[in-house]
Amino acid sequence: MLLETKGLTRIYGGLRAVDTVDYTLAKGEIHALIGPNGAGKSTFVGMVSGRIPASEGEVWFDGENVTALPAHARIQRGMAYTFQITAIYARLSLFDNVALALGQRDKAKVRAALDRVGLANRMEQIAGDLAYGHQRLLEIAMGVAQTPRLLILDEPTQGLAESEIEEFNTLIRELAGDTTILLIEHNMSVVMALADEITVLETGKILARGTPAEIHANADVQNAYLGTG
Numbered sequence: 001m002l003l004e005t006k007g008l009t010r011i012y013g014g015l016r017a018v019d020t021v022d023y024t025l026a027k028g029e030i031h032a033l034i035g036p037n038g039a040g041k042s043t044f045v046g047m048v049s050g051r052i053p054a055s056e057g058e059v060w061f062d063g064e065n066v067t068a069l070p071a072h073a074r075i076q077r078g079m080a081y082t083f084q085i086t087a088i089y090a091r092l093s094l095f096d097n098v099a100l101a102l103g104q105r106d107k108a109k110v111r112a113a114l115d116r117v118g119l120a121n122r123m124e125q126i127a128g129d130l131a132y133g134h135q136r137l138l139e140i141a142m143g144v145a146q147t148p149r150l151l152i153l154d155e156p157t158q159g160l161a162e163s164e165i166e167e168f169n170t171l172i173r174e175l176a177g178d179t180t181i182l183l184i185e186h187n188m189s190v191v192m193a194l195a196d197e198i199t200v201l202e203t204g205k206i207l208a209r210g211t212p213a214e215i216h217a218n219a220d221v222q223n224a225y226l227g228t229g
């Protein structure tokens with residue numbers, strides 16, 4: 001297992017936003033985390049990445065208990081994270097954005113990361129001038145530049161056009177060989193197209209886990225989340 005959580009819990013006041021979650025993610029898998037708004041998805045990956053401290057429970061990464069480690073130490077060990085809200089440096093060039101994520105101005109490495117998302121020919125452009133879909137791809141390039149073992153993507157297709165979503169799906173499939181991917185995603189066609197396995201969260205707890213076909217057929221999930229369609 002690359003990632004494991006044991007009894008992972010986050011309490012806000014009286015609310016158990018993430019409630020005793022036992023979770024495993026195997027190396028090389030594309031895993032989607034779905035669930036209604038407020039189910040605890042962002043809080044869960046925040047605790048995995050170290051941005052949100054756990055109230056209870058443990059996070060294990062590649063056989064090591066990382067629960068007490070700050071986010072930067074988890075990044076050093078091979079985690080990368082892109083945010084729900086675009087987190088690029090709008091006034092800097094694409095090159096500078098990726099170089100900052102990389103921690104060095106290595107032109108070949110920056111080019112390689114931008115190449116993965118099809119933006120290598122725009123290296124000198126100012127990031128804020130890019131179309132929104134390209135900004136999201138830049139963000140993924142910033143994650144990829146760190147050659148992470150685990151890439152966590154929080155709603156990466158939000159705001160993308162249909163054609164851009166196709167490009168995104170292709171990109172994620174290409175990355176998946178080397179990188180394990182944990183994807184929070186509301187777009188069910190993306191989830192169904194990409195995920196090897198899906199975990200459904202509801203009110204902080206795991207409601208179901210299975211292949212896309214199993215989740216699609218699961219009556220509890222349909223009631224809680226997918227509707228009757």
Ligand SMILES: Nc1ncnc2c1ncn2[C@@H]1O[C@H](COP(=O)(O)OP(=O)(O)OP(=O)(O)O)[C@@H](O)[C@H]1O
Pocket residue numbers: 012015017035036037038039040041042043044
């Ligand atoms: N900093 C906070 N303080 C208090 N409550 C919080 C905080 N962050 C999240 N919550 C609450 O925890 C619960 C889980 O929120 P979270 O953002 O993790 O859900 P989510 O599944 O990611 O939702 P969405 O799909 O809307 O992003 C919600 O009820 C939310 O209001």
